[in-house]
Amino acid sequence: MKSFAVVFLVLFVLASVALVVLRKLGVLNAGPSGPWPFYVKRPLSQPEQVLYHRLVRALPEHIVLAQVQVSRVLGVKKGANFHEWNNRINRLSYDFVVCAKDSTVIAAIELDDKSHESSSRAKTDERKSKATADAGLRLIRWHVRSLPSEQVIRSELLDLARVSRIP
Template sequence: MDTLITLAPLIILIAVIGLLVKLASKKGTGASYYKKKPLTQAEKALYYKLLKALPNNPVLAQVSMSAIVGIKKGKDWQSTFNKISRKYADFVICSPAFDVIAIIELDDSSHESDRARHADKEKDAALNGAGYTVIRWRQKDIPSVEDIPAALGIQH
C-alpha cells in the first residue's frame, strides 16, 4: 500500500503529461485542409488524349520542376532553386527509359495576364536552359490524338 501511495504522484504526473501532449498535437496550425483534384478538367482531358496518342511513352502530370531541372552549385544556387522549386510542368513526356522527350504546358485564359506571362517566361527559360523542349498548347489548339506524336517529334 505504501508503494502505491508513493507512486501515485508519479502516475498522475505521467497521465497529465500524456494528456498535454495529446492536446498539443490536436491543436495543429489552425489551417483547414481539404481534398483537391491534381488536374483541372482541361488537364485531365489532355492527359487521357496523351495516353491514347502515346501508348509507349510514360506521361507524367504536374511534375515538380526541381525533379527534372538541376542547378549547378554557385553563389546564386539557393535563390535560383527557390525560383523553380514551387513550379510544376503540366505534362512531361518520356521515352520508355524515362528520358524526357518533351514538356507540354497547357495554357488557358489564366496565362494571359502580364504576371502569368512573366512566370511562363521564367519557367520556359529554366526548362530550356536545362535542355528541354517546351511545347505550349492553348486549350483550343490541342492537336488531335493522331497528330500529337508528330507535334512532339515522336515516331511510332
C-alpha cells in the same frame, strides 16, 4: 455591483460566441492535435484531364506524368549557386512531362488558358520557358481552346524523340 455582473455576463456571452465562431472557422483547431482545414481536390482540371488521356493514348510506349515540379526535372549545374538558382524554379510546375520508358525526359507540356494572359503569370511563364530552354528541354505550349488531336500529339512528340535520339 449589479452593473458589474451584467457587464461580466455580456462579456462572457460575447467571448463564448467568439470562441464558437473561431472554432467553426478552424482558427482554433489549426494545431497539431486538432483537424487541419484541408480537403481532397482533383489534381487536373477538365481540359487537363482531356489532354492527359489523349497523351496516354497517343504515346502508349512513353511515360506521361502530370503536375510535375520543375525542380524534379531540371537540376542546377555544378559550380552554380544551387540555392540561388533552385529558388528561381522551386515553386514552378509543368502541366505534363513526357518521358521514354527509361524516364529520360523528352518534353514538358503546358496547357495555357485565360489565366496565362495576366502580367504576373506571363512573367512566371517567361521564367519557366527560360529555365527549360537553357536546360535544353523542349517546352510545348498548347492552348486550352485548341487541344491537339492524338495524331498531332504523336507526330509532334515522336518527331522530337527521333531528333533527340530517344526511343
